[in-house]
Amino acid sequence: SSELTQDPAVSVALGQTVRITCQGDSLRTFYASWYQQKPGQAPVLVIYDKNNRRSGIPDRFSGSSSGNTASLTITGAQAEDEADYYCNSRDSNTNHVFGSGTKVTVL
Amino acid sequence: QVQLQESGPGLVKPSETLSLTCTVSGGSISTYFWSWIRLPAGKGLEWIGRIYTTGSTNYNPSLKSRVTMSVDSSKNQFSLELNSITAADTAMYYCAREVREVLSGYYYYYIDVWGKGTTVTVSS
Numbered sequence: 001s002s003e004l005t006q007d008p009a010v011s012v013a014l015g016q017t018v019r020i021t022c023q024g025d026s027l028r029t030f031y032a033s034w035y036q037q038k039p040g041q042a043p044v045l046v047i048y049d050k051n052n053r054r055s056g057i058p059d060r061f062s063g064s065s066s067g068n069t070a071s072l073t074i075t076g077a078q079a080e081d082e083a084d085y086y087c088n089s090r091d092s093n094t095n096h097v098f099g100s101g102t103k104v105t106v107l
Numbered sequence: 108q109v110q111l112q113e114s115g116p117g118l119v120k121p122s123e124t125l126s127l128t129c130t131v132s133g134g135s136i137s138t139y140f141w142s143w144i145r146l147p148a149g150k151g152l153e154w155i156g157r158i159y160t161t162g163s164t165n166y167n168p169s170l171k172s173r174v175t176m177s178v179d180s181s182k183n184q185f186s187l188e189l190n191s192i193t194a195a196d197t198a199m200y201y202c203a204r205e206v207r208e209v210l211s212g213y214y215y216y217y218i219d220v221w222g223k224g225t226t227v228t229v230s231s
Contacts, residue, residue: 031210033217035152042201042221043144043152049210054219086152094214095165096142096154 002026002091004099011105012077020072022087022099030089032070034063035098038083046085047072074104082106109134111202111222118228119196125189125229129202129222136160136178140205140216141185143176145198146224153198157205157216158185192229199224 004024012018022032034047045054047063050070060075070089074081087099115127129141142157156166158176166174170189178185189196204220 030213031215033215035218037146037152042224043218044221045217045219048217049208049215090213090215093165093168094216095167096144096157096216096218098152098154101151 002089002095002097004032004087004089004097006085006087006099006102008100009103009105011107012074013107014079015076017073017075018077018104020074020085020087020102020104022070022072023068024089024097024099025068026089026091026097027065027068027070032063032065033088034061034072035086035088036081036083037086043086077104077106079106109204109220111204111220113200113202113222113225115200115225115227117226118230119192120231121193121229123190123192125187125192125196125227127187127200127202127225127227129185129187131183131185131204136180136183136185140207141178142203142205142216142218143187144201144203144218144221145196146201147195147198155187155189194229197227197229199226 031050035043036046037043051063064071086101110132112130119125143155158164175188201224202222203218205216
């Protein structure tokens with residue numbers, strides 16, 4: 001199955017670290033990327049190739065993967081990091097598969 | 108800097124066909140992949156499909172029977188048609204550019220430019 005599962009919501013205190021996870025069988029084979037979407041805006045690519053930051057993305061964002069789980073970590077979360085985060089990978093036919101999305105609240 | 112702009116009707120009747128066009132400005136449509144993604148209210152992102160400038164397509168298996176994409180390089184535009192529309196197709200629709208990389212022997216596609224999105228409501 002190419003389905004990707006994320007926790008619906010997580011919260012983090014300002015300046016603390018939060019990890020957002022994404023689970024799916026396809027992640028044992030394929031890398032994950034991560035998109036950030038703020039209300040009323042189009043998504044933005046944050047991490048690709050498992051742990052490459054898109055140009056302009058702060059280095060507090062990092063990606064990792066182990067087994068069937070990919071993770072996006074925000075180290076030292078800022079108020080502007082409050083957003084929905086979607087993991088993304090591919091299926092065996094190169095079709096995109098998006099995770100269910102995680103809403104991150106910065107307290 | 109490449110910019111994308113979606114255009115099309117904001118209201119579509121059930122059972123009709125949704126037609127959207129994306130105009131690419133600030134760069135050529137050639138040598139890239141172009142896609143459509145939607146975001147239903149209260150739900151997550153759903154990839155609809157992609158088209159290359161040769162006309163080659165990949166569609167989301169769950170929508171494949173209802174989707175047609177086309178490209179017009181002379182106008183720097185690409186289009187989406189989704190037929191047999193229902194209320195479940197109500198969403199924000201984004202057009203986007205994809206870049207392709209090869210990693211560990213596999214093709215990966217990343218969406219690096221997005222349009223602002225256009226809201227489509229299905230209602231009679």
